[in-house]
Amino acid sequence: MNNFYTVLVVDDEMLIRQGIIHYVDWETNGYQIVGEAANGKEAIKKIEQLEPQILLTDIVMPSMDGIELIQFVKKHYPAMEIIVLSSYEEFDYVRKTFQLGVADYILKPKLNEKEILTTLDKLISKRTNLQQEEVSISMDDVVRKLIHGYQTIREFNYLRDVLQEKTISLIEVFTKPDTELHLSKRKLCALFERMNLPISVNEISIENYSKLFLLYTKEQNSMIEAQKAIEKISGTFKMTIGEPFSETSKMKEIYEAIERTKRFHFFLPDKRILYTNHLPNATDPTFLFDFNHFTHLVKHRQIEQAYSYINEYIENITETYAMEVHEFQSWLGNICFNMIVLVDNMDLNTEKLEENKYNYLKKVNDAFDVQEAVTVYQELIAEVKELLLTNVASPPMIEQLLQYIDENYQEPLTLEDLANHFHFNPSYLSSYFSKQMNQGFNEYLHKTRIEQAKNLLKKHEISISSISEKIGYSDPSYFTKVFKKMEGISPRQYRRKVVDAK
Missing domain, CATH: 1.10.10.60 (Homeodomain-like)
Structure with a gap:
């Protein structure tokens, strides 16, 4: 057991959160990250669960911003110390946070290990009411760091000792945004107990709507039985099962293979469970998309032909898995955007279409699978056809x-x-x-x-x-x-x- 000051990190940019969490050697310097959140609402839930001593928070965030969060904390947790993360242009907000009682602030352009630790140490030296708490090494935190390549030697050795001579499996489960993910460590443990399988389970939250389960056992056959049992669990979620391994050093490699599988989940909407070692081969597309041809069709109001051309290309991409998910979403979003711009240049009454433009782009970007993405494009085509048929400018x-x-x-x-x-x-x-x-x-x-x-x-x-x-x-x-x-x-x-x- 070691004594640490506990810290919660709040920022809507995941890269900044991950950088703060993983690039600072917290425990060597007497601190421990006990949680993270992407906005004020998430932070309040974490604060109520974890009661950290120090809150490191951004100001400008969606859902609930830093100002509202600080007001809540000072009302309900007055002893909690707050350090604000700020950009240069947010200084008016920073001034307001000092009026609310924050301890200090750090400019994001200067965000590095030295600046963070110096600010925290200065805070600790001024506050005699903060006492270090005993916090054990968290297995979940160590796994999270290891799969992202940030673990310390001490943490790696700890994980190696726990998992020594065991068969290990990583399983990622994810669902649509705004859909509750019901599968949990408790449910898996109950399942394995009913089957008399000696499987240990850890649950690691990776991001919203996604969980990573770490399974380990001394009996290799038990792991095979466990994976078969997991396949039969019903639910609206999708699942990727990594290849079993026994060396802790392979964990990052296995996790990266799981992440690459998300492309196949996207293009195989009817497949709920995929194994990383049983995936179809990704190949180059059999023809290249001709954007000029697409533009020509739309300009000449040949919307059905444009739609058919898009569908043909999407079918080819789906069959060959030739794009990463973000590449496909970017491409289809670009198609939707240009379709709207081209129609807007036809001297038609496109006010409604223009209002929906960014909504279409957001829907494409948020699509859970290729079917959802294509449905968005179909909605746009239907609206364009209706516009051409009924436009008052005709x-x-x-x-x-x-x-x-x-x-x-x-x-x-x-x-x-x-x-x-x-x-x-x-x-x-x-x-x-x-x-x-x-x-x-x-x-x-x-x-x-x-x-x-x-x-x-x-x-x-x-x-x-x-x-x-x-x-x-x-x-x-x-x-x-x-x-x-x-x-x-x-x-x-x-x-x-x-x-x-x-």
Whole structure:
């Protein structure tokens, strides 16, 4: 047993927390880190559980900032000493924290072992009310340091002695954000006890929504049985089981293999449990994504083709595991962002789409697996298609379409010709035209041609076949069929009717 001053570290940046925790030789200097938190709310829970003597906290944090946390601590734990971590631009906040009773502050740009220990030692020399407490070496803390490569020789030797001549297994369990992770050390111990398996369990919190379980036993067969039993545990969480090992020095290597497996969990959403030594091979994608082609499709409003092109590429990435999770999320987020920018340049009413832009990016970045990420993109595609169909800025476009038809009806005009001329997707143009005109493109084209035919039929010198050709029908019999369908009589009967009327 050793006497230490106990410290809780609070900062929303994980790298800063890890740096403070692992780069300072705390115990040699008489201190021990008893916990960490990412914001004020988490810190309060840890304070109530651990009651540290010293609080080392950032000021600007989400959920509950440092000011609120300091106010809470000074009200409920007045004896606790507080040191503030601050950036240069946060000095107004620092001034306020001194008014609340903090002991000192450290500028983040100067954050190093010497600065931290000097500030703490100065605090201890001024405060006679702080007494060192007896704190034993924590197995969980030592494992956490070892897998991140920060352990001291003393800690490594301690872990080696505990795990000597034992079969060891690391198992990581994680779940979706905002979903409670129900699997615990207590449940695993109860399971192994029912099975009469001599397995010891340690539970290490790695980050929010993720736990690492350290299992160890003297009986190798018991570890095999334990892993099989764990596979049968039901729940919404995902699990990675590392290859069993016996040398403590391999723990960091095994943990890194577990972390690499997260890529496969992401691209295999239906697989709940993966073993690090039974993974599919990651290969290069069979084709490269052409961003210019994607841009061309969106600019020409060929949204369905753009969607299909994206899907084809995602399927290829999913089959080859060719990207890390953060790379895929960054790529898809970039696709979503550029899709919105391109649509915004189409002179449409994109106010709602613009409001949702960063929400789409956040959803992609927070996606638990590839299915969730693709669902976000599908939502965006649906919103873009709806926008193109219903946008209030579209009447000038319908006028251009009608003018083009009026000027070219005598040509063999098709919907595809019109779509190509105005850079529309034919399917979209068909829906758009019908919505604006309450009739389809072909119906409108026939009406335009038949109206022109009626004018020409009043002139006796022009034959029926010539009229058919002049208004865009190459087949006179087809012209007659369309005319009779729309007017109820044939072109010849219509001409006689006009003559009789005169």
